[in-house]
Amino acid sequence: MERRKFLSLLSLVLITFIVFIFIFDNLPSSTNFHSVNKAAVELELAQPPPRKLTRHVHVSDMASHPLDPLTVQEVNRVRSIVTTHALFKTAKKYALHSVVLEEPQKPSVLRWKEGDPLLPRKASVIARVDGGTHVMSVDLGSGRVEMVDVGEVSGYPTMTIEDMNTATFTPLESKEFNRTVVDRGVDLEDLACLPISTGWYGKKEEKRRLIKVQCYSMEDTTNFYMRPIEGLTVIVDMDTNQVVEISDNGKDIPIPKAANTEYRFAAQKNNIHHKIKPINPISIEQPKGPSFTVENGHMIKWANWEFHLKPDPRAGVIISRAMFRDPDTEELRNVMYKGMASELFVPYMDPSDAWYFKTYMDAGEYGFGLTAMPLDPLNDCPRNAYYMDGVFAAGDGRPYVRSNMVCVFESYTGDIGWRHSESPITGMEIREARPKVTLVVRMAASVANYDYIVDWEFQTDGVVKIKVGLSGILMVKATPYTNTNQVPNHDDLYGTLLSENVIGVIHDHFITFYLDMDVDGSDNSFVKVNLKRQQTSPGESPRTSYLKATRSTAKTEKDAQIKLKLYDPSEFHVINPNKKTRVGNPVGYKVVPAGTAASLLDLEDPPQKRGAFTNNQIWVTPYNRSEEWAGGLFVYQSHGEDTLATWSERDREIENKDIVLWYTLGFHHIPCQEDFPIMPTVSSSFSLKPVNFFERNPILGMPPNFEKDLPVCQAASSAS
């Protein structure tokens, strides 16, 4: 009883505290999680000393490129403009859910050159004011606020960090909840709760901004994710901060043990192996330093590539104005105007009460950038990495800095750029090989349990490889079973028994990328190059069949709704129909899928309607400033009426127009014991590859490695 009061008081104090701590600090360093508990404190002592992390305050940063994100000063300016606006002055309650640069119109950006005066700076603000959602265009110069009409849409904006935090406290206000927790054998001090987006399934999720809170025990482990209080779900109204409903259908399900769940290095003392030789130190070394430059904080220049890079609270990172200097003409050529992770869709495959709604859309619901935490130097990125900070706005509009949110580094794996040896057939003494060096832009979003590592890898041959790695911790389900031999029918588990009482539930991950390709200019076409078997005519050839490539240009959007087929293969080119190579091929880039997975849910299932942007692997739409987020601008609790699928259904013309390519990378994840208690990274990727974009191999002239140029290294301990 006393404890509960204490906790309520503590919650209030902390909530008040949270409102103030977002200034000039990155969020995770604040103790804004409600469990100030003994386990964490004790374990804290065992932590290794924190590694060096350079912190920049960014108060004096100035924008220098039209696409530069809002600076600290600009966020402050937005806040002072907005909060003095009539709408806010009379408001009882408001929160800013998004404060980002309103990018200038594309033609203005394309016309802008380095040295030109900066284009007028505007901010795009999404706010909740007294229960209503407002989109505003804020002119930073004049201070003018323009209300943007986004029409009647069903969803809500991305949650604020404060929304998520508050939601995790709210259940504690309920005596019923507290009693239930104690009845399940969990000390309230050990409680850790997560805010889980509700999705939309009909009336129950309409007209109120709801979140479902589920809780865990963090007794004896920091990896509370492995200790769910199964079946206990609290529905919280995020606007009123009230408990709407508590359901508990897991009373008989034990809470899995803490044993073997800890993953931190400091807690691995017992994992010392005598028969396994440790790996000697290994490092990518660049004695003359990295070869890329970062100009004015955001322009990255490396080898033939130039592009603008910025952190974004929703997309994570945004690559803009990617251009490649043609080695033959030395001309800087446009490749992509803008590329980013647009939306994610992560449906879990368990239809039961505490699980059916877990169909996350991480970018639009949680913010793929808001959850991208500081990268760990030497482990998340190699030595010589450059770290870029994110400047975001808290719910009250104050700026805060997410340190080291993005890293940029050169990678050399030992791979080969190109090679040829003359074979014993000719016996000529030729042995030519070139090392492959790439530039990687990386961020890692920790959307609660899961970690998504997103790499944009730029190659000297013009290829851009987009790789997504999945790591972090599974979302697991508790069960009374401790061995599969107790399960009457294997298939009813909805997943794999990973440890005693722990099921890893089957789920999918889809990440849909927005790729505004501008191949040598904005007007492009989408061409399918289909390979089909041709039968030869009798007497034509000793062969009866061969493959023939047929090119067809997509006229409208529906021509470009692509499901990949192994037995009906195509290449997918974005070409510039107005520019040809010397021998007459249209210049282009192709999207090259690698391993992927398709969504198999019922098209009419509510989550699939909301995630309908995964109905195809490839889509092409005409460029439209308002169509950037594949699940819609407001995906939280949306009904799915404003997705890429609905836009594409309009079947607009896309030939020889400014077009946007969308690609969805998918994973089916049937968990296995190796994923317990933390998952080794699983990756997949796709590439954008020049196809007749260059007259010839663009890395023909690159030099090989010579011994004399490589570094001379010593072990650190033996170095002076």
Next chain:
Amino acid sequence: MERRKFLSLLSLVLITFIVFIFIFDNLPSSTNFHSVNKAAVELELAQPPPRKLTRHVHVSDMASHPLDPLTVQEVNRVRSIVTTHALFKTAKKYALHSVVLEEPQKPSVLRWKEGDPLLPRKASVIARVDGGTHVMSVDLGSGRVEMVDVGEVSGYPTMTIEDMNTATFTPLESKEFNRTVVDRGVDLEDLACLPISTGWYGKKEEKRRLIKVQCYSMEDTTNFYMRPIEGLTVIVDMDTNQVVEISDNGKDIPIPKAANTEYRFAAQKNNIHHKIKPINPISIEQPKGPSFTVENGHMIKWANWEFHLKPDPRAGVIISRAMFRDPDTEELRNVMYKGMASELFVPYMDPSDAWYFKTYMDAGEYGFGLTAMPLDPLNDCPRNAYYMDGVFAAGDGRPYVRSNMVCVFESYTGDIGWRHSESPITGMEIREARPKVTLVVRMAASVANYDYIVDWEFQTDGVVKIKVGLSGILMVKATPYTNTNQVPNHDDLYGTLLSENVIGVIHDHFITFYLDMDVDGSDNSFVKVNLKRQQTSPGESPRTSYLKATRSTAKTEKDAQIKLKLYDPSEFHVINPNKKTRVGNPVGYKVVPAGTAASLLDLEDPPQKRGAFTNNQIWVTPYNRSEEWAGGLFVYQSHGEDTLATWSERDREIENKDIVLWYTLGFHHIPCQEDFPIMPTVSSSFSLKPVNFFERNPILGMPPNFEKDLPVCQAASSAS
């Protein structure tokens, strides 16, 4: 006239020479190519000084493991046994097409332990003697030769290097050929010819060991592949060294120009770019040296992995006895008994006279190992790589050494083994990440123009990733067209116009891997874990659908003939049904496909019958010593009656048995201008991944990188 006589004489001298040069030398250093021409000599002068290459003579090497390849002494011993055998003593003509270790029976190898006496050494020899093919088992101890009955099969053994070389000279014996070449404007001194396997299309290719020779001009370039004398095909009998037929249907097709075809660094003087900043030196550095050891020349031990590695003339490299030390129990556990590239199938998609037969099976026709040339240190493999030589036998049975044929190195790309940060939702100060370090075994086969880079990448988390990179030079077709606007119908090119008069012909690459998995023992089963949409019952859930995984064990081979399907996805497990984890899951490994391509040729097309092992992406067969080569033991001119497809058709039982998994990695290649004059590497891969093989994440205990352990490096020029 005089010139032709000179060339004939030169040929004779060279042929005689070739017979003697294979001793203790690797083939490419010999000048056994017939064009001792001015261009090559002039260009020679411009070459950079050769890089350091350690050469080992291997005369005193001794086998120490039952799977160690034949040593120099052993090859010599085989030769002396065989050539004094009755069959050879009376022979007019013979050649040894394959001299390799006859691996001891699997149970004997499995029983053998380090320190045990070596198992009896035997050689498997394939010889052509007076027009007949013989397979012999040669006991190196007793000197006994046993003739092996392989039944009535249609094909011939892998060509010898001498076969290939002789074939390229033979056309010069024909006045008609020489006249044609001169008529096409090519100086005989500039002629470069290639031996192209004929395939099998019916009677014409039966009862004679034939090869088709096509020629190129190497005037002003070493990259003669870009200068075909189009349409000129000479059929040569490889047993009699006679011209059988000359066809020329390319009289009006010009030979493409040499301009821009050269790729060697020494010839790139004009490729200096002022606006493109060169890449600073970058290197994978290991101040304390690599972490792997190579014991007795062939046992590789690294981190948790141990395996036996050997070069092979046909497969390239063979990985045997791959075992992983379980970090929880420290027990060494079996994963794979043997893994190798078994066969390739590379059909070109042009049914016309000079092209239809190009449907290479590179391992069985040319020898994937015979064509694997010395790797270039620092460019083919990074610093700290260990290089392994191949010891092979020439056609006369003498041993020769292919230096630096395989490399082994540790790779660190900056990738992440696993990670987790606590998100702003919880605010806990956790940031854990582990760098990903892998061990790579690499070889690169140069099958004439094409280069195949084959990597076996071992990961600390138990994953083995098999990656194939394609580089080298395209096989191109000459054409009168210099621009696509001259082509009446685009589709008749059978490929892409890459440069003036040069077409890159569409083709496929399939590489079929033999993977004798022994997951914790030899008796394994193949399990499909199929994901299917389930509709929920009315009222069961607000969701209407979810995915359910259903396991089914393949009883017989036909159950395991798998075509991959994006919309009917499965996981493919090789499990040990006799061993379960603590919570009752069968221990297993799964094959994880990534990007791939399927063969689409008519199943009854002769090349597809021979390459029928590509009819599925996955097959499983019961272990059978004689079923190792997916296209059959003798694929050269085979009719396709002895392939993996025919074996699998027997539909033998495969449940809880010693089974072999076969995986085919495929590429469709529609060439593009970037592939001219040499191709940037294109890669694809698949993985073998533990699935409930471990009780938990096997890299949980691995330490992060610490600054203090990393090397201290200086630029070479500034180092003392």
